[in-house]
Amino acid sequence: MINKTIQEKVFANQRIKEEEALELFHTKDIHTLGRLANHVRRRWNGDKAYYIVNKHINYSNVCIDSCKFCAFSRKIGKEGGFTYSIEAMVQKAQEGADAGAIEIHIVGGLHPRLPYEYYLDLLKTLKQRFPHIVLKCFTAVEISHLAKRSRQSIDAVLRDLKEAGLDFLPGGGAEMFSEQVRDVICPRKLYVDEWVDVHKAAHRLGIPTNATMLYGHIETAEDIIDHLHHIRTLQDESGGVVTFIPLKFQPENTPLGGTLSTGLTDLRVHAISRIYLDNIPHLKAYWTMLGVKCAQTLLLFGADDFDGTVINEKIVHMAGAKSPKILTVSTIRRIIEETGLTPVERDTFFHPVQREAPLPAAIA
Ligand code: V47
Ligand code: SF4
Numbered sequence: 001m002i003n004k005t006i007q008e009k010v011f012a013n014q015r016i017k018e019e020e021a022l023e024l025f026h027t028k029d030i031h032t033l034g035r036l037a038n039h040v041r042r043r044w045n046g047d048k049a050y051y052i053v054n055k056h057i058n059y060s061n062v063c064i065d066s067c068k069f070c071a072f073s074r075k076i077g078k079e080g081g082f083t084y085s086i087e088a089m090v091q092k093a094q095e096g097a098d099a100g101a102i103e104i105h106i107v108g109g110l111h112p113r114l115p116y117e118y119y120l121d122l123l124k125t126l127k128q129r130f131p132h133i134v135l136k137c138f139t140a141v142e143i144s145h146l147a148k149r150s151r152q153s154i155d156a157v158l159r160d161l162k163e164a165g166l167d168f169l170p171g172g173g174a175e176m177f178s179e180q181v182r183d184v185i186c187p188r189k190l191y192v193d194e195w196v197d198v199h200k201a202a203h204r205l206g207i208p209t210n211a212t213m214l215y216g217h218i219e220t221a222e223d224i225i226d227h228l229h230h231i232r233t234l235q236d237e238s239g240g241v242v243t244f245i246p247l248k249f250q251p252e253n254t255p256l257g258g259t260l261s262t263g264l265t266d267l268r269v270h271a272i273s274r275i276y277l278d279n280i281p282h283l284k285a286y287w288t289m290l291g292v293k294c295a296q297t298l299l300l301f302g303a304d305d306f307d308g309t310v311i312n313e314k315i316v317h318m319a320g321a322k323s324p325k326i327l328t329v330s331t332i333r334r335i336i337e338e339t340g341l342t343p344v345e346r347d348t349f350f351h352p353v354q355r356e357a358p359l360p361a362a363i364a
Helices: 004-010 018-025 030-045 086-098 116-129 138-150 156-165 179-185 192-204 222-236 262-275 290-297 329-337
Strands: 048-052 055-057 103-107 133-138 209-215 241-248 305-308 342-345
Touching: 004 018, 004 030, 018 209, 018 222, 030 133, 030 262, 048 192, 048 329, 055 086, 086 103, 086 116, 116 133, 116 138, 138 156, 138 192, 156 192, 192 209, 192 222, 209 222, 209 262, 222 241, 222 262, 241 262, 241 342, 262 290, 290 329, 329 342
Parallel strands: 048 305, 048 342, 055 103, 103 133, 209 241
Antiparallel strands: none
C-alpha cells in the first residue's frame, strides 16, 4: 500500500520529495504506482500517445572512450570500426527522407581525428538538402569532446553547430550521475556538472534537449533518485528539457555484462520518473531497448511517447537487443490504439503532424 500522503500529493499535483520517490521504489503496490504515474501523464498529455517518423544514423563508432556498458565503440583502425563520409551520410538521410522521416537522430563515438569542420559540414549539407527535416544530433559528451578538440568553449561550439543547422540535442551521455556508479561503468566520461552545463548552454541558445538515464546495471534505487534529482533541478533552472528517456541497459557483447532488468523494474523506473519529474512534459518508452510489448504496457504507466519508426538503430542492436530494426506507422498506431489512447504523429517539438501525401508503403 502506498503512503496516503504521497498519493494525496500526486493527485493534488504537488511535488514529491526524494525520500518519497525512494519509498515508491520499494512498494509492492504496482497498481497504485501505475495510477499515480498515469495521473501525471494525463495532466501533461491527456489521452494522447505520440510517435514520430524518424531515422537514426550513427556517423562513426570510433571512440577514444571505453565505457563498460558499450558494445558499439571501436578503437581507431580496429576491425569493425566505421566512419561515414558526408556523402554516405547524405545517402542515409535520403533513405530516411524517402521513407517520410521528419527527424534525423545522429550520434556517434568520440572520434580522435575527425575534424571540427566535418561536424559543421555534415549539418550544413543535411540542412541544405533536407530543409524540412529536424536535425537532432550529438550528445552532451560529443559536444564536450568537440569543445576540447577545437579548443573552444561549449557555448562557442553550440553556436557554430546551431548556425550550421543543429535543431535539438538528444539526451545521451547522462548514463547514471552517481559518482560511485560512474567510476565503474564509464570512469572517463564527463561528470554531472559538465553534462548539465552543456544542456544549460543549449537551452540558453534556444536549442531544446532531451535527457536520459541508463538503468538496469549496477545502480541502486538511491542512485536512480539522485539522477532524477539532477534532471529535475536542471529543468527548474533552465526549462529546455522536452522528454526524459530511461534507457534499459542491453548487456550482450559489453564488458560490463549482466542480465536484462525485469519487466517490473522497467515499470517502476518509468512510473517513478513520471511522478518525480513533474516539470518535464514527456516521458519516452523507447521500444528499441524495452521491446515492443513492454513499451506498449508503459504507455499505461506514465509514458506518453513511443518514439518512432527509428529505422536501423545500431547502438542497441550491437548490444544484443532483440527488438525489430524498424516499426511501421500502422504497427505503432495499432499498438497505441490497443491501450485505449489516441495515437498522434508528432514532430520533434511535439507539434501534431498533418501529412498531405500518404507515407511510402515500406513505412506506412
Ligand atoms: O549515452 C550505449 C546508451 C546512449 C548501451 O534523445 C546504451 O531521443 C543501453 O542518446 N544499452 C546514446 N543503452 C543514445 C541516445 C538516445 C537514444 C534514444 C533516444 C534519444 C533521444 C537519445 O545510448 C548513450 C548510452 O546511455 N547506450 N550502450 C547499451 N548497451
Ligand atoms: Fe564511446 Fe559513447 Fe560507447 Fe562511451 S558510450 S564508449 S563514449 S561510443
